[in-house]
Amino acid sequence: MHLRGDGKIGRCPPDVSMKNIAEKDLIIFDLDGTLAESKQVMDSEMTGLLAQLLKRKKVAVISGGSFEQFEKQFLPGLENFEKIESFPFSNLLLLPTTGSTLYIFKKNNWVKEYSHDLSPAEKEKIYAAFKEAVEKSGEKMPTETYGPVSEDRGGQITFSADGQQAPISVKAEWDPTEKKRLHIVSFLKPLLPDFSIGIGGMTSIDVTKKGIDKAFGVKKICEYIKIPIEKAVYIGDALFEGGNDYAARASGVECVEVANVTATKKLIAEII
Numbered sequence: 001m002h003l004r005g006d007g008k009i010g011r012c013p014p015d016v017s018m019k020n021i022a023e024k025d026l027i028i029f030d031l032d033g034t035l036a037e038s039k040q041v042m043d044s045e046m047t048g049l050l051a052q053l054l055k056r057k058k059v060a061v062i063s064g065g066s067f068e069q070f071e072k073q074f075l076p077g078l079e080n081f082e083k084i085e086s087f088p089f090s091n092l093l094l095l096p097t098t099g100s101t102l103y104i105f106k107k108n109n110w111v112k113e114y115s116h117d118l119s120p121a122e123k124e125k126i127y128a129a130f131k132e133a134v135e136k137s138g139e140k141m142p143t144e145t146y147g148p149v150s151e152d153r154g155g156q157i158t159f160s161a162d163g164q165q166a167p168i169s170v171k172a173e174w175d176p177t178e179k180k181r182l183h184i185v186s187f188l189k190p191l192l193p194d195f196s197i198g199i200g201g202m203t204s205i206d207v208t209k210k211g212i213d214k215a216f217g218v219k220k221i222c223e224y225i226k227i228p229i230e231k232a233v234y235i236g237d238a239l240f241e242g243g244n245d246y247a248a249r250a251s252g253v254e255c256v257e258v259a260n261v262t263a264t265k266k267l268i269a270e271i272i
Helices: 018-022 044-054 067-073 075-081 120-137 168-174 179-191 214-225 246-251 261-271
Strands: 026-030 058-062 092-095 101-106 109-115 150-152 156-160 195-200 204-209 232-236 254-258
Touching: 018 261, 026 214, 044 058, 044 075, 044 261, 058 214, 067 075, 067 101, 092 214, 101 214, 120 150, 120 156, 120 179, 120 204, 179 195, 179 204, 214 232, 214 246, 232 246, 254 261
Parallel strands: 026 058, 026 232, 058 092, 232 254
Antiparallel strands: 092 101, 101 109, 150 156, 156 204, 195 204
């Protein structure tokens, strides 16, 4: 199912009805482009909707960003919504770095339950391969960048062409069709056959250990809270082939593709 910004629903396999979504025990969301704009703080309307949803359902959020990005972008609004000691954070699971890490809320703190970090040798290999892939692709990188182009997120190395702190208006210009990144990735994959590689956000390429992707994250969440995958649904803005949510489909979870943050708000309102 695909929910457009105008609220109208069009078909997109695998199909799942609104009734089926409302009956799920676990709602899994992508972050950028789904709950918030790219690296922007989640707005108060979305915060309020998620707060209501958390009182009814288990909710998980999977993002290519680091946990520190969750702290900047996702958590502030929720933590200020109600008294933290009475808010149902126990229903919320956070999976940074494409699901390579899981955080849960225990005793008023976010605790890391597991992490599949890259070794120093693996990181060095990824950096060298990325440099070589860009050169072989012939793609022109932006001449001006905002912050570091590469970021070590523990279980993931992320390359952002315009820099990690680039404003959305700048990000939107370099690779709006994703063709540049897909071209670079076509050279990167043969150099890193033992890793998982995907594109994320508006300008990023993410590299994790082999098999660590959003399908892995979906399966780990379901295992952790001990529910069958049939009782979960994944909601994201890029479930199409090549999109950063596409890997989630491989888990077997039912999926809903939303066009943007506005469409996600309408969908959550329907669920609650």
